[in-house]
Amino acid sequence: MRTAISTIGFDADDTLWHNERVFKLTQDRFADLLGDFTDREHLQERLLSAEKRNIHHYGFGVKGFTLSMVETAIEVTKGHVPATVIGEILDAGRDMLSHPVETLPHAQETLEALRGTFRLVLVTKGDLFDQERKLAQSGLDRYFDAVEIVSDKRVDTYERIFRSHGDGPEHAAMVGNSLKSDILPALEAGSHGIHVPHELTWALEQADEPESGPRFHRIADLSELSALLGRLK
Template sequence: MSHLHLIAFDADDTLWHNERLYLTAQNRFKTLLARYHSSEWIAERLDQTEMRNLPHFGYGIKSFALSMIETAVELTEGRITGQEIQILIDAAKEMLTAEVQLVERVPETLARLAEKYALMVITKGDLRDQELKIERSGLAQFFSHVEIVSDKKRANYSRVLQQHNLAPEHFAMVGNSLRSDILPVLELGATAIYIPHELTWAHEHADAPTAAPNFYEVAKFDDLPVLFAQLEQK
């Protein structure tokens, strides 16, 4: 009998590509403000504003849009026009309605894993945005539960496990963020599987805990069935 009862997956840049939407919007933002400042300075100030606003607005596209507008007002010293602000709002709307582009071989891999394990999503961000992406992704059929949380810290994961009456040794988390998907889960004593993504947001970077006994890394999403089969032999 499997010692893992529940496998949870991050959503953005684990199940589907997401950071590329932000990079496209950032490039439009830098172009809009190019006559005021250098591209590097604009990017740095936007990042600072995003970090400062996280306690107020949380994660997600709407928070990002507000940070773009605030940064634009600051960097132009209030000279940005209503028409230019509308450009930023339109960019955010395009992000919210963009086609969900799945990471390669996600559906067939989830189908294989769902034959043996209960699967769930644990993702952070704007509730409505994440709900719509899960719906549009076509992946909802594979998950028995979806948890959309305000943040991914040890307390958030602990609360999810308590809600499902699950001990950490029976839980595994899969994701692309060392900071949010891996380190807090290892602190609980659960299993964490890291799948790097080439465009992971800098805020989510951390040193890989290579010495941790329950830490594993795979190169591709469809490497997961083999890894879980190996874990069952331990």
């Protein structure tokens, strides 16, 4: 099968395996720990503000999230958070870093079908060690020609990656669940953007869907990807 697309980039978290629901479970645990000091809605607002504020310092991933929980606990308790609660928060962060990886439906069979026809590149952001761990545990690492773990996903990120591992962004497609990180910057770089919505999306990854165009596509799940690529000849 020959198409104008020679390289396909795949997001990892919540595109190939579950991720956000692990954060959601930890947030529920965090709310239980701070239940005597504030209500869940206010705590969630303060935590989200801390995460947004701290991304530029700690980056994306579990470690930054854990530090933001600690900071939020200090804030909402006005500095009176018990040391035992801080210990529980740190334990919760460590639990996230060892949580079993569960691949999403159709991930493996889709990569198997595309391998050999396209260059497959994993493009993921977050903590280096944690992303490497999840990729290894997923069993999907053998399908990729290249792996890029980046601090953020911007237009120049996709331009660089698709030139390094392909024939340029205009001959590439990026597949992912985040409109903000996976789709919009890839489209701006000149690639196809293939949105695969996930039931849980972090608030800081939400964005408006772009206007219809020849390079923006939406599929219900990864089982529809091969057929879509066949239509993009």
